[in-house]
Amino acid sequence: MNAQTIEKLKILAESAKYDVSCSSSGTVRNNKKGGLGNTVGGMGICHSFAEDGRCISLLKIMLTNMCIYDCAYCVNRRSNDVPRATFAVSELVDITMEFYRRNYIEGLFLSSAVVRNPDYTMERMVAVIRNLRVEQRFNGYIHMKSIPGASRQLVQEAGLYADRMSVNIEIPNDNNLKMLAPEKNLASIYQPMKFIHQGVLENQEERQKYRHAPRFVPAGQSTQMIVGATSDSDKAILNLSSALYRRPSIRRVYYSGYVPVNTYDSRLPMLKQPPLVRENRLYQADWLMRFYNFRVNEIVNDTYPDLDLDVDPKLSWALRHPEAFPVDINSADYEMLLRVPGIGVKSATLIVASRRYGHLGAFQLKKMGIVMKKAQYFISCRELPVHTINELKPERVKAILTVGSGKKKIDENQLEIPFEK
Amino acid sequence: MTVFCYDKTFEGLLTCVFDAYLHKLFPDTLVGEGEPLPLFHDELYTCATDTQKADRVWKALGKKLSNDAMRELTIAWMADGYPKVDELLFRFIRKAVDAPKSIEVNFADQDVLALSRVYKQVSYERMRLVQFARFQKTADDIYFAPFEPQHNILPMAIEHFKDRFAGQKWIIYDVRRGYGYYYDLHTVEEITFTAEESEAILKKGFLADNLLAEDELLFQKMWQTYFKSIAIKERRNPRKHRQDMPVRYWKYLTEKRK
Numbered sequence: 001m002n003a004q005t006i007e008k009l010k011i012l013a014e015s016a017k018y019d020v021s022c023s024s025s026g027t028v029r030n031n032k033k034g035g036l037g038n039t040v041g042g043m044g045i046c047h048s049f050a051e052d053g054r055c056i057s058l059l060k061i062m063l064t065n066m067c068i069y070d071c072a073y074c075v076n077r078r079s080n081d082v083p084r085a086t087f088a089v090s091e092l093v094d095i096t097m098e099f100y101r102r103n104y105i106e107g108l109f110l111s112s113a114v115v116r117n118p119d120y121t122m123e124r125m126v127a128v129i130r131n132l133r134v135e136q137r138f139n140g141y142i143h144m145k146s147i148p149g150a151s152r153q154l155v156q157e158a159g160l161y162a163d164r165m166s167v168n169i170e171i172p173n174d175n176n177l178k179m180l181a182p183e184k185n186l187a188s189i190y191q192p193m194k195f196i197h198q199g200v201l202e203n204q205e206e207r208q209k210y211r212h213a214p215r216f217v218p219a220g221q222s223t224q225m226i227v228g229a230t231s232d233s234d235k236a237i238l239n240l241s242s243a244l245y246r247r248p249s250i251r252r253v254y255y256s257g258y259v260p261v262n263t264y265d266s267r268l269p270m271l272k273q274p275p276l277v278r279e280n281r282l283y284q285a286d287w288l289m290r291f292y293n294f295r296v297n298e299i300v301n302d303t304y305p306d307l308d309l310d311v312d313p314k315l316s317w318a319l320r321h322p323e324a325f326p327v328d329i330n331s332a333d334y335e336m337l338l339r340v341p342g343i344g345v346k347s348a349t350l351i352v353a354s355r356r357y358g359h360l361g362a363f364q365l366k367k368m369g370i371v372m373k374k375a376q377y378f379i380s381c382r383e384l385p386v387h388t389i390n391e392l393k394p395e396r397v398k399a400i401l402t403v404g405s406g407k408k409k410i411d412e413n414q415l416e417i418p419f420e421k
Numbered sequence: 422m423t424v425f426c427y428d429k430t431f432e433g434l435l436t437c438v439f440d441a442y443l444h445k446l447f448p449d450t451l452v453g454e455g456e457p458l459p460l461f462h463d464e465l466y467t468c469a470t471d472t473q474k475a476d477r478v479w480k481a482l483g484k485k486l487s488n489d490a491m492r493e494l495t496i497a498w499m500a501d502g503y504p505k506v507d508e509l510l511f512r513f514i515r516k517a518v519d520a521p522k523s524i525e526v527n528f529a530d531q532d533v534l535a536l537s538r539v540y541k542q543v544s545y546e547r548m549r550l551v552q553f554a555r556f557q558k559t560a561d562d563i564y565f566a567p568f569e570p571q572h573n574i575l576p577m578a579i580e581h582f583k584d585r586f587a588g589q590k591w592i593i594y595d596v597r598r599g600y601g602y603y604y605d606l607h608t609v610e611e612i613t614f615t616a617e618e619s620e621a622i623l624k625k626g627f628l629a630d631n632l633l634a635e636d637e638l639l640f641q642k643m644w645q646t647y648f649k650s651i652a653i654k655e656r657r658n659p660r661k662h663r664q665d666m667p668v669r670y671w672k673y674l675t676e677k678r679k
Binding site for chain 1: 530531552558653660666
């Protein structure tokens, strides 16, 4: 532990930062005697927030950033001239323990570039988490990346120590993936995901027979897709997510707006800044599928292959389906309330609970936290004026709701001087 | 205007409820002992705290409300940073007693909604302690974390820290209210520092260097380095940063130490 360690930490954190997964949820585990740490489940705990607004829950770090692959979108690709470093197993274990004791972190997120071959890399990663769990009796959260191409035995062992494992799909389309990452293909990425999935299913069966059988990846697996590095439509991305969510072991799909790290590579688009709005819309669509009972083809389909960047996907659905509105707040069922723009899971629950006591009016809805600015066009309750989407027409509602956002309005009375370009 | 004067304890508040129903006299405002009275008051009733009366009210409430709502009530009471929380609780209890069935999920009612908001605020503040407490290791192997919560939430978070850091001695100290908890590997006890003591220990929110363990500053430096390198510069978002980690907590955050 010295200044050199700090330098390594810096290099390897910078290599790991493009991975967006951050959650520390999904497992509830109390501390054991003589051990350190617990996990709280539920929402997980974010211990800090970086300047880019993303939470820091786990110590997100790479074991090494020396990579044998040359993927166009990755900052650690073989042909990049970036500082390289490797942690010794004991070094990383010490840092994790000391950070955890000071309540800086919730656990470890271990990732690695592929050095020599997948099995060798994976073995070293497993050595770190084995050391943490067995020797240090660490009970905090561990998220580990599974390396495509690693053997099933290693995945099986890692799964006994890790709370969550993940493999990043990155590009949802095999041809595009082959173009950007010639050494990879989708089948090789799905392989470790399948290992984890099978492990989880086997473990479930085993635990039904033996209550104390050790848990295997109790917080399931997650994955990530890059947005904006290829021409893939939102439809392709969301259809893949939806297919993944049908598998019980997949808990989260993350979307990562492509940050142009390798600007010299002509296979990648030139972006001034990462597609943050599109990324946000994809997360909103993801939430609609997971918590709002939306089917994927209601959000994106052949007519609308991409999400509308001006309005959120739920509002966009509502504007396309004026026939479903207005929704009567005092009698509509919970599923329909969820579909009203401006009403979320929390407000829908509040409405359903409160309306048993009496009729709800616009005043009370506002107090409860419903976004009336949006919702007023889609609901009816006793006292609202009848300017719903059906009277105003969807185009008008969209115009009202998007006014003031986006580009600055141009004042027509202002003199403009046309400059020569 | 009717004013009730009581000792600002939860039992005191419940006694106020009991006496109000006993005398059929309901307060418009509640004041603590020694607090200045409102300018125009007609009647002042001083309520002597009586645990038996408080127990009876609490039991009666238990018949009207679910366990969750009872828990919400006790937790909302800890919201001492919230103005006039006792009057809100009084109104809520009175409504709960008067109503034929439980009112706890009638969020169309102002007081029920307000109570659920206060409860949420307090539990959020507890979460903030769990998130943002930063321990500094001292030379005698005690991990020390000062904190300044808006509400009095330390007691609610102690179980969490006791389980998580069972193998190390720690102190969590509420600087604003001047008390804290010390865990000595077996039990947790309440401690208080005098004003001079806490001034001598804390320099700008951090322990003086001579009190620290040998490698403490190195790990602080490491954490600061990590904090800086993990941010993606192309995605800088200071507004979100401050929203999730409000500036009022920065004083004791290692990564924000200057």
